[in-house]
Amino acid sequence: MEQQAKICAQNGEGETHMVNLSSDTVTEPSKAMKEAMMSAPLGDDVFGEDPTVNALQEKVAELLGKEAALFVPTGTMGNLICVLNHCRTRGSEVLVGDLSHIHIWEQGGVSQLGGVHPRTLRNLPDGTFSLTELRQLVRGVDDHWPTTALVCVENTQNMVGGRVLPLAWLDELGVLCRELELPLHMDGARLFNAAAALGVPPSRIVKDCASVSICLSKGLGAPVGSVIVGSKDFIKNARRLRKALGGGMRQVGVLAAAGIYALDHVGPTLTRDHAYIQEVARAVVECKSEIIKCDPASAHTNILLLECDPEALPPSHLCERMDQVTDEEVAAIGERVVARILPITDTAVRMVVHCDITHEDIQSVINKLKYVIKEFDGKA
Incomplete structure (x- = not known):
């Protein structure tokens, strides 16, 4: 009209x-968050010596039930690091929803920078995808094909309106990924919104995930930063990838403090x-x-x-x-x-x-x- x-x-x-x-x-740090940032003890995080970053990483790893965590500048970098870490051979393939953030909003970084081939599954209106289709898309052994190496999901699912992936479906997906011997990565940019909606700890949602990326600067309201979690070995190599991608920041506890404040005061x-x-x-x-x-x-x-x-x-x-x-x-x-x-x-x-x-x-x-x-x- x-x-x-x-x-x-x-x-x-x-x-x-x-x-x-x-x-x-688009949020701005509150006065209390700024005070937490200004009073944070600092060190050189590239050397692993920033106590506030270390405290944030330990906190997120515990909340998500994983062995270790790594603070990174952005969710896009967090997802990229996780995909590259799982897909260490060029020509690997990642199975990902066609409406996912990784596929639509991250400039094809997994292929542009990592030589990883994305293969999409059709996202359904509830943000899930067909597990039958997933099984069918896993590659066999053939010199003509890329090698299926990873499955990715997003929770909450932005492009279908912030929907929360059903726990029962995630459990079935976890069982299937173990059967197929494929790791599962979750882009959990708004994972804490999903946990709040379901009334469960975030660790319950990601129990079958080999890696997770969570964003501190979306629903949680921090000005900068994301955190990735996984096993100790996974995070050890993720730290190397972060450095290669230019994500090694120095006295970054001033930002990590905002993340801790957000988890403690905004999350609830x-x-x-x-x-x-x-x-x-x-x-x-x-x-x-x-x-x-x-x-x-x-x-x-x-x-x-x-x-x-x-x-x-x-x-x-x-x-x-x-x-x-x-x-x-x-x-x-x-x-x-x-x-x-x-x-x-x-x-x-x-x-x-x-x-x-x-x-x-x-x-x-x-x-x-x-x-x-x-x-x-x-x-x-």
């Missing part, structure tokens, strides 16, 4: 309430973010729009996908409208609200709640979104 909205001037017409739901990577609050997403989802459903829809049952964690009718409303147009304020809108909802959201596919917009979002923010976003939906439906 063509919108001819008059945009209010930013000066002299009231303060604008800005709410950024484009990602959970993640269910709040999930509840906020449900509030938004229910509000959208109540609008009964034929143009903008969502499924609250599929919003397991802190991510909500708004499905748009692309003929009537391309996702980018909805995002642009949520970034604007009109005179009529202010009169109707009583405040100036700008809500940043992200077009993620040709038919869907993503909204992500994080630790910087308040209940007041959510109510303001709901009021604006309901008004905008009615506007596009021609009911405003």
